[in-house]
Amino acid sequence: MELIINGTTHQVDAEEDTPLLWVIRDDLGMTGTKYGCGLAQCGACTVLVDGQPTRSCVTPVGSVAGLPITTIEAINEDPVGRRVVEAWVEHQVPQCGYCQSGQVMAATALLKENPQPSEEDIAASMVNLCRCGTYNAIAAAVRDVAQG
Amino acid sequence: MNLAALEHFPLSHRWPINLTRRGFLGASLGALVLGVLLPGGTARAQGAVAEAKPGTRVPAFLEIRPDGTVLLKSPFIEGGQGIFTAMAQIVGEELDADPSRFVVECAEPGSDYMVVGGRRLTGGSFSVRSSYTTMRGLGAAARQMLLQAAAGRLGVPVSELTTEPGKVVHAASGRSIEYGELAAEAAALPVPEDVPLKAESDFRWIKKPVARLDVLEKSTGKAVYAIDLTVEGMLQAAVQHAPRFGAEPGAIANEAEVKAMKGVHSIHRLPGAVAVVADRWWQARRAVETLQVEWTEPAAGARFAMPADFSSDGFRATLAAASGPGVAAESEGDSAAAMQGAARVIEATYDAPFLAHGQLEPPSALARWNEDGTLELWLPNQAPEMFQQVAAKAAGIEPEKVILHSPMLGGFFGRHFLYEGASPFPQAIQLAKAVGRPVKVIWSREEEFLRDALRPLSLARFRAGLDAEGLPVALEAEAVGEGPIGRWFGRKPDAADPSVVEGISGKLYAIPNRSIAHVPVESPAIIGFWRSVGHSMNDFFYETFFDEMADAGQQDPYELRLRLLADHPRQKALLEAVGELSGGWKRGPFTAEDGSRRARGVAMASPFGSEVATIAEVSLRQGEVVVHDVWVAIDPGSIVNPAIIEAQVNSAVALGLSSALLEEVVYVDGAPQARNFDGYPILPPDRMPRVHVRIIESGAPMGGIGEPGLPGVPPAVANAVSVLTGQRVRSLPLSKMQFSATDI
Ligand code: FES
Numbered sequence: 001m002e003l004i005i006n007g008t009t010h011q012v013d014a015e016e017d018t019p020l021l022w023v024i025r026d027d028l029g030m031t032g033t034k035y036g037c038g039l040a041q042c043g044a045c046t047v048l049v050d051g052q053p054t055r056s057c058v059t060p061v062g063s064v065a066g067l068p069i070t071t072i073e074a075i076n077e078d079p080v081g082r083r084v085v086e087a088w089v090e091h092q093v094p095q096c097g098y099c100q101s102g103q104v105m106a107a108t109a110l111l112k113e114n115p116q117p118s119e120e121d122i123a124a125s126m127v128n129l130c131r132c133g134t135y136n137a138i139a140a141a142v143r144d145v146a147q148g
Numbered sequence: 149m150n151l152a153a154l155e156h157f158p159l160s161h162r163w164p165i166n167l168t169r170r171g172f173l174g175a176s177l178g179a180l181v182l183g184v185l186l187p188g189g190t191a192r193a194q195g196a197v198a199e200a201k202p203g204t205r206v207p208a209f210l211e212i213r214p215d216g217t218v219l220l221k222s223p224f225i226e227g228g229q230g231i232f233t234a235m236a237q238i239v240g241e242e243l244d245a246d247p248s249r250f251v252v253e254c255a256e257p258g259s260d261y262m263v264v265g266g267r268r269l270t271g272g273s274f275s276v277r278s279s280y281t282t283m284r285g286l287g288a289a290a291r292q293m294l295l296q297a298a299a300g301r302l303g304v305p306v307s308e309l310t311t312e313p314g315k316v317v318h319a320a321s322g323r324s325i326e327y328g329e330l331a332a333e334a335a336a337l338p339v340p341e342d343v344p345l346k347a348e349s350d351f352r353w354i355k356k357p358v359a360r361l362d363v364l365e366k367s368t369g370k371a372v373y374a375i376d377l378t379v380e381g382m383l384q385a386a387v388q389h390a391p392r393f394g395a396e397p398g399a400i401a402n403e404a405e406v407k408a409m410k411g412v413h414s415i416h417r418l419p420g421a422v423a424v425v426a427d428r429w430w431q432a433r434r435a436v437e438t439l440q441v442e443w444t445e446p447a448a449g450a451r452f453a454m455p456a457d458f459s460s461d462g463f464r465a466t467l468a469a470a471s472g473p474g475v476a477a478e479s480e481g482d483s484a485a486a487m488q489g490a491a492r493v494i495e496a497t498y499d500a501p502f503l504a505h506g507q508l509e510p511p512s513a514l515a516r517w518n519e520d521g522t523l524e525l526w527l528p529n530q531a532p533e534m535f536q537q538v539a540a541k542a543a544g545i546e547p548e549k550v551i552l553h554s555p556m557l558g559g560f561f562g563r564h565f566l567y568e569g570a571s572p573f574p575q576a577i578q579l580a581k582a583v584g585r586p587v588k589v590i591w592s593r594e595e596e597f598l599r600d601a602l603r604p605l606s607l608a609r610f611r612a613g614l615d616a617e618g619l620p621v622a623l624e625a626e627a628v629g630e631g632p633i634g635r636w637f638g639r640k641p642d643a644a645d646p647s648v649v650e651g652i653s654g655k656l657y658a659i660p661n662r663s664i665a666h667v668p669v670e671s672p673a674i675i676g677f678w679r680s681v682g683h684s685m686n687d688f689f690y691e692t693f694f695d696e697m698a699d700a701g702q703q704d705p706y707e708l709r710l711r712l713l714a715d716h717p718r719q720k721a722l723l724e725a726v727g728e729l730s731g732g733w734k735r736g737p738f739t740a741e742d743g744s745r746r747a748r749g750v751a752m753a754s755p756f757g758s759e760v761a762t763i764a765e766v767s768l769r770q771g772e773v774v775v776h777d778v779w780v781a782i783d784p785g786s787i788v789n790p791a792i793i794e795a796q797v798n799s800a801v802a803l804g805l806s807s808a809l810l811e812e813v814v815y816v817d818g819a820p821q822a823r824n825f826d827g828y829p830i831l832p833p834d835r836m837p838r839v840h841v842r843i844i845e846s847g848a849p850m851g852g853i854g855e856p857g858l859p860g861v862p863p864a865v866a867n868a869v870s871v872l873t874g875q876r877v878r879s880l881p882l883s884k885m886q887f888s889a890t891d892i
């Protein structure tokens with residue numbers, strides 16, 4: 001099947017029900033998207049499918065064939081993504097960093113859809129888990145981007 | 149743990165191994181170049197014994213490249229705590245090189261890196277405080293070598309030379325030479341000894357909020373963890389463990405069918421597990437979980453065999469029934485007599501559950517047998533030499549033949565020490581041997597929940613005697629259970645395990661008669677170190693009981709703490725500081741601006757050589773505890789990076805709160821009930837409080853940073869909840885409790 005990832009079309013030979021996460025990581029060798037739980041619990045595997053934040057660990061690859069998929073590897077190609085990364089650096093958000101690809105993707109999805117999210121919007125969208133407890137820094141960084 | 153507690157980390161582990169001081173590094177590396185591993189990964193100069201005192205041989209640590217960037221081999225592993233940045237700051241300060249120009253990686257096994265009191269581990273919040281002077285000395289020695297090289301080059305005496313960041317300067321002639329140009333010559337010089345260190349007043353980077361070196365790569369998905377690694381020709385493996393530790397795989401009903409699944413290379417029986425090796429991990433996982441395995445009962449006498457009837461509730465009852473007096477940990481005055489003479493005696497029993505680490509990166513291990521007979525391993529670990537030893541034993545080769553790489557950790561919190569059966573590397577070694585190709589094993593989150601080494605379930609009994617004024621005159625406590633130090637490093641029969649009693653013993657309050665004991669009861673579960681170890685539950689036990697004492701004596705708990713710390717100015721000042729930081733102590737209940745009823749709780753802790761005072765403000769929303777603000781005053785004596793400290797306190801507050809509110813590993817019939825985060829919730833973003841940090845440098849000996857922010861949080865929250873609800877909190881997590889009123 002055809003996967004369109006970060007603007008590039010890839011032919012992949014995987015069972016349709018293979019989670020998108022493992023196709024991205026193992027078939028395509030892009031390891032920025034992380035496996036944390038495999039059960040839509042943590043959000044470490046968040047990618048954008050057609051602009052929507054999507055937990056790739058529970059997304060059968062067959063269901064997203066032909067749709068535009070964005071992973072963390074292309075984050076700097078997106079103007080909003082670039083600002084999110086800048087804010088992440090400015091606020092020194094990551095600790096272990098393992099959840100942060102997913103956090104950055106979730107923030108980018110939110111801010112692309114809603115450039116000026118309220119506190120409630122931020123709380124409703126930024127739901128990925130971080131075992132290192134970087135939540136306050138994440139919220140501050142998102143607020144910063146929102147305030148331009 | 150205090151630095152003195154290092155003695156409890158002996159050089160040998162309870163595996164039958166001995167750590168040799170033998171390292172990989174050849175004795176005669178002639179350049180400021182490390183390059184222990186040649187491209188392609190085969191090792192050179194194996195087996196040479198490095199004679200130098202750990203932390204002194206500059207070439208083992210530093211490579212200054214022609215472009216002036218500095219490669220630093222860190223004795224410590226980075227897992228979010230900021231240690232790579234701190235090491236660059238400390239070495240850079242004395243080397244006079246900007247920390248932002250450092251590239252830091254974790255050093256391979258070797259005696260040069262045994263800088264934690266002759267040992268090497270990343271844990272116990274030991275890293276900076278144990279190596280601070282050593283690493284400064286290393287930077288200073290390297291700078292001196294560069295000065296000498298420049299003196300030779302310029303034909304001037306060293307005394308006429310100074311440095312500016314990244315270069316040697318000869319002011320008299322206006323000439324300067326970049327470090328990068330001098331590195332090769334400098335490396336050929338002998339390493340000078342006892343080079344004087346900078347005065348603190350001249351610090352350029354230490355004590356400053358220097359930016360972390362790894363933030364950009366971690367914000368763009370470029371940071372590489374063990375789970376991400378690939379080597380040529382690699383296969384991937386997934387495992388299914390025996391539901392109970394000690395059981396072994398018997399018949400497999402559908403082996404042929406699974407063997408025929410797409411991508412499957414082979415099926416393997418391993419100690420306590422079955423594995424499928426496949427082209428892709430998902431294929432391996434699906435296949436291994438399809439296997440219908442009959443598990444045999446653990447053989448008689450199997451180590452740590454999990455009983456079929458084991459339950460966490462039952463174990464809690466076992467601990468409650470285990471009577472004292474146990475092994476004395478602390479004894480002062482005559483508590484029995486003081487108890488007799490007390491106007492009032494109160495007592496209470498506290499417990500805290502098994503906890504999982506829940507680091508977000510599931511464990512993995514990649515093994516490759518090289519043609520020269522060496523075994524190369526990439527795996528998450530907090531103690532490279534110990535893993536090297538155990539890996540060698542598992543592989544049946546000499547430790548010198550094990551080339552160990554320690555990639556960045558996706559969180560650890562104590563998860564990646566050596567615990568029996570808790571790491572996938574023995575499986576990777578065996579599978580790679582069996583299939584004749586490199587193999588990466590990844591544990592699914594479900595397998596991780598099954599084989600994590602848990603924070604021990606513990607229980608403590610307290611009695612306090614109060615005088616007529618309501619002041620405590622006697623305190624007796626028994627901490628019941630087993631700790632990870634005793635489990636993995638041994639405990640003398642007549643000695644308390646420090647990881648069981650720390651936080652109950654060692655308290656500074658002026659209670660003249662005290663007797664603290666450890667009542668040993670072995671845990672059938674595999675137990676391990678969990679961020680702040682014994683303090684993670686004991687400070688909850690003690691500091692929450694403290695409020696019970698205060699209430700029984702009709703004392704305000706904050707004022708009583710101040711009073712009992714009158715002779716300890718450092719701690720008293722810290723308590724005053726956190727009071728001030730929170731806008732002045734008020735216990736409540738009071739009504740907040742939003743109309744909610746709130747209360748505050750306070751707690752003190754003395755973990756890992758640092759002192760911490762914590763205040764938390766809580767309310768209830770639909771019967772659920774909401775924590776609004778946490779104020780933390782921390783005194784680590786002296787500091788390296790205030791921004792990292794603030795981040796670590798935030799992180800420790802989050803984990804401490806997560807444990808107080810939500811976390812509990814429940815065993816029923818020998819099996820953990822939760823196998824993923826759906827059944828084991830951890831703190832989500834909407835339950836994170838605001839965190840306010842004040843750092844105080846009292847000038848006391850440097851303490852730890854990674855763990856100390858945690859232990860004060862559960863008791864501060866529990867104390868606040870008690871004020872608000874009138875219900876004592878004696879067992880965690882709070883999510884188990886029913887609060888009578890929904891919103892108070
Ligand atoms: S790995 Fe997908 S949500 Fe956790």
Ligand code: FES
Pocket residue numbers: 094095096097098099100129130131132133134228508558559
């Ligand atoms: S930074 Fe470690 S899990 Fe979020």
